[in-house]
Amino acid sequence: MTGQVRTVDGRVAGRRGQATRQKLLDCLSEMLSSSPYRDVKVIDVARKAGTSPATFYQYFPDVEGAVLEIAEQMAVEGAGLTDVLAERSWVGKSGWQTAQELVDGFLDFWRKNDAILRVVDLGAAEGDKRFYKIRMKILNSVTNSLTDTVKDLQAKGKVDKDVSPAAMAGSLVAMLAAVASHQKGFQSWGVKQAELKPNLALLVHLGITGKKPTK
Amino acid sequence: MTGQVRTVDGRVAGRRGQATRQKLLDCLSEMLSSSPYRDVKVIDVARKAGTSPATFYQYFPDVEGAVLEIAEQMAVEGAGLTDVLAERSWVGKSGWQTAQELVDGFLDFWRKNDAILRVVDLGAAEGDKRFYKIRMKILNSVTNSLTDTVKDLQAKGKVDKDVSPAAMAGSLVAMLAAVASHQKGFQSWGVKQAELKPNLALLVHLGITGKKPTK
DNA sequence: TCGGTAAGCTGACGGCATGACAGGACAAGT
DNA sequence: ACTTGTCCTGTCATGCCGTCAGCTTACCGA
Known part of the structure; x- marks a missing residue:
């Protein structure tokens, strides 16, 4: 299978990293339930997860990419x-x-x-x-x-x-x-x-x- | 019925205005067929229609508003x-x-x-x-x-x-x-x-x- | 023919999201 | 304490958003 979870720039994610990643996914999931898809912004997801937009982009190429992950x-x-x-x-x-x-x-x-x-x-x-x-x-x-x-x-x-x-x-x-x-x-x-x-x-x-x- | 077509700021649209409006709707319609809804930007629609973003906002509150019009x-x-x-x-x-x-x-x-x-x-x-x-x-x-x-x-x-x-x-x-x-x-x-x-x-x-x- | 008036359009601007990077914080092992 | 590799964020250039003032164009009555 995919083996390991990797960041966009190729590093392997450790324990802490995976937790952050999952938190972002959860927050995104929540946002999708409460506001129209078109209006979901990276910055909002990041804020909700108590982190910064830059962190989001470390794990996902864009919103769509993260959604694909959840869907998977x-x-x-x-x-x-x-x-x-x-x-x-x-x-x-x-x-x-x-x-x-x-x-x-x-x-x-x-x-x-x-x-x-x-x-x-x-x-x-x-x-x-x-x-x-x-x-x-x-x-x-x-x-x-x-x-x-x-x-x-x-x-x-x-x-x-x-x-x-x-x-x-x-x-x-x-x-x-x-x-x-x-x-x-x-x-x-x-x-x-x-x-x-x-x-x-x-x-x-x-x-x-x-x-x-x-x- | 609705009576007259009006701009966002309340003016009544004349012949030329209605033509522009319709052109924007047509271009938006076309864009929706060729690219994901999430990625349709006002500026692209305006460019395609040979006009400026400001003109778009004269006739529609936002992309969603224009889509509603087409749908209607x-x-x-x-x-x-x-x-x-x-x-x-x-x-x-x-x-x-x-x-x-x-x-x-x-x-x-x-x-x-x-x-x-x-x-x-x-x-x-x-x-x-x-x-x-x-x-x-x-x-x-x-x-x-x-x-x-x-x-x-x-x-x-x-x-x-x-x-x-x-x-x-x-x-x-x-x-x-x-x-x-x-x-x-x-x-x-x-x-x-x-x-x-x-x-x-x-x-x-x-x-x-x-x-x-x-x- | 000539203003007057309203319609029609746009340049420009502050504000915000995007996406990239380099560097600092942190944990773990030595 | 020092090193190493992971993890996060401040910052920046870029580009879209949404608004306004102001310019141009068309129409109309005198």
């Missing part, structure tokens, strides 16, 4: 989203439960990391490959798992042949991500979480199996 | 997204066609305006009410129309009672918007537009009617 850390956690799907069945009652748990896991993860995910989404949409790769890392495990499920069901003749597994899985995952990042929007529009979740689960189930769930 | 213009067009749905049936073959045309319209509109929509999405996700309102304006017409359709089908007993029309419609629209804004991502991931569209249409049809379409 998050992506590692996010890979665990797929645990919910491991060895799970999509038939009968347990199929319905699988769908529900997937939705739950997604919404939770997004709510917990909404600020960074917003920025990652933007970067990916703007065509930045680094952000795009991270977004992949998070979504791919789930997408791949769902793709395989659809292929499986197709092989057994339970799903129409003209469904494209990858497109279907990708669309569903994109939907989950989108709804998750606009959760607040839904609420202020009069849709409660409690009714949102089952409807998402229903859509996921319909998309994967082609059938209504048995509850 | 786009939202007017976007309201036409709902035309596809007017008086359309969701039963039988025509139901399948309705779903397809909705998907088509959405993807086209998004591809045409992806740069501004990205920023609007970010602003909305960050909790900025002005951006959120614009996003609503674009999506609401479609969402409301779909919501009504689901309610209708429920009343006729064709859709389960425990589906929340608003949540379902909102989720589907969010999906369309999300997939649309990551169209390039899908492609570079090996999913072609040609297979993406029918799968989205299938999901929409499944979500609204609860049944597979008859093609």
